[in-house]
Amino acid sequence: MNARNPVEFYFDFSSPYSYIASEWVEAVAARHGRTVRWHAILLGATFQAAELKSPVSYPVKREYALADFQRSARFEGVPYRAPERFPIPTQNAARVFWWLADREPERAAAWAHAGLRAYFTRGVALDAPAPLKALCAEAGLDAEAAEAAWGDPAWKARLKAENDAAIAAGVFGAPSFLVDGELFWGNDRRAQLERWLATGPF
């Protein structure tokens, strides 16, 4: 175990619990001398690999989950407005993330925040080209280049490779946190992650 390993943070742009966790993960990591390495993934891919479905696809659990998203956001003090269309496909937003990630990881993380906040506080349709392109511009990116990237087979392949890598690492849902080889799944594993960072294996 290396005390300076980053916290590998796996998120999907359409995952409410990923959004909530994205608002605390950097501060929590920093308090323990860690950085965060962001990984945009597609829950559709990890769910398929693990034969899982979204909690909102089950009849009774759906109502609970929709209320729990809001309560969990309030619990963490995170602004949240349930998007009218939910969930949505997020491959284009994720490809923009990876397009940025190699060259400018800090801009990629900033884009992750921009996308998650836009969807979960203003309902911006990340799956529709026009609003996504406008959001890129608003976030200070070259919107034309971003649009070209999300349609480029190279970045489609990159996202697929990142999904496959996440699945190979044992990720089956989001948010997931992988630190020092230990996997934590869910916004609600915050306390366990914090203990791990503070004291090591328990």
Added chain:
Amino acid sequence: MNARNPVEFYFDFSSPYSYIASEWVEAVAARHGRTVRWHAILLGATFQAAELKSPVSYPVKREYALADFQRSARFEGVPYRAPERFPIPTQNAARVFWWLADREPERAAAWAHAGLRAYFTRGVALDAPAPLKALCAEAGLDAEAAEAAWGDPAWKARLKAENDAAIAAGVFGAPSFLVDGELFWGNDRRAQLERWLATGPF
């Protein structure tokens, strides 16, 4: 909202997260002037009603869940030894619970603790008549009467009615906590439950 409403605690004798929560729920409730009303249920019934399955019935999630049971127990400082046979049918243990609950709720709660601890620290087979009967005797119950109760159509019907009532209350998994009309699902909702008890709705 009545500050003296009890915490309604729904558990299954074969649920690891229910066992972990059973070890802290009374202390948490007491700190906030609440009592706990225990409800033995069958996850098989709530899962069926909500079209859900156990996390250990999915290929990838299974490995994570089995490790998370242990880590979550350590996190809460609760002794835990993974039972060799898991999960097991728990209707007989649950019927003994309800047989006790009307007349002696405190003995019913003590039986819940005895059953959960026996299964999750010693692997006692709650689904087999001989070890269950021995456990009843060890727990200070009239073992013959307990055995008669779990085979009695009246207590079978009572357990079914309690499962139906839990499902009607929105319960789809265990542990679940219902307090002041608010439902919390999962051992990992402890912090949210504590805030609710401390400050009311948030």
